[in-house]
Amino acid sequence: MNADLSRHLIAGFLLPAGEEILDVRDGTAASIVETSRTAWRVEPLPSDEGYRLFTAGKATMDNGEPVEAFAVLPDGQAFRLGDEEQLRTFHRQASPSPLEIANLVAQYAEPQPVARFLDPATAPMVSGKQATVHTYSWLYPDDETEILLRERWDVDTADPLTWRRTELGPSA
Numbered sequence: 001m002n003a004d005l006s007r008h009l010i011a012g013f014l015l016p017a018g019e020e021i022l023d024v025r026d027g028t029a030a031s032i033v034e035t036s037r038t039a040w041r042v043e044p045l046p047s048d049e050g051y052r053l054f055t056a057g058k059a060t061m062d063n064g065e066p067v068e069a070f071a072v073l074p075d076g077q078a079f080r081l082g083d084e085e086q087l088r089t090f091h092r093q094a095s096p097s098p099l100e101i102a103n104l105v106a107q108y109a110e111p112q113p114v115a116r117f118l119d120p121a122t123a124p125m126v127s128g129k130q131a132t133v134h135t136y137s138w139l140y141p142d143d144e145t146e147i148l149l150r151e152r153w154d155v156d157t158a159d160p161l162t163w164r165r166t167e168l169g170p171s172a
Contacts, residue, residue, distance in 0.1 A: 006031035006042040013080050051094050069108035081108035091161045098157040102131035105163045106153040129157045
């Protein structure tokens with residue numbers, strides 16, 4: 001991992017007002033960024049050669065804690081993929097393929113319930129600048145209930161980037 005990049009992502013996007021970064025520890029799989037009130041875990045994800053992907057969340061996550069995703073260009077410019085305008089700016093600057101951006105939109109454009117992952121049994125569809133992917137999301141409406149929800153994401157990669165998420169219902 002990269003301590004400076006982890007510090008930059010937390011300080012630039014997630015650090016609440018009044019908090020300060022006290023320490024950053026690099027590990028082989030993640031960095032831990034300690035602040036005056038909490039600790040954050042920054043992890044790299046597999047990514048395209050034109051940019052790097054990272055997730056960041058509280059180091060001691062409970063069910064329902066959000067995880068944020070970031071794309072970082074080779075020049076160091078970072079984008080919060082959960083922010084619509086930053087995601088659109090990343091799309092314009094990095095020019096990922098329609099399938100790549102659809103996968104990123106489906107996994108990170110909206111706050112993750114607990115976990116969202118691509119459906120390995122349903123092939124994505126791409127036609128020109130349009131792409132459709134399917135995901136599953138784990139939901140925990142209360143301490144006793146767990147729901148696996150199936151979703152379809154229709155993504156138009158023309159400028160401006162747009163998308164629509166459709167809930168297909170609980171997984172059988």
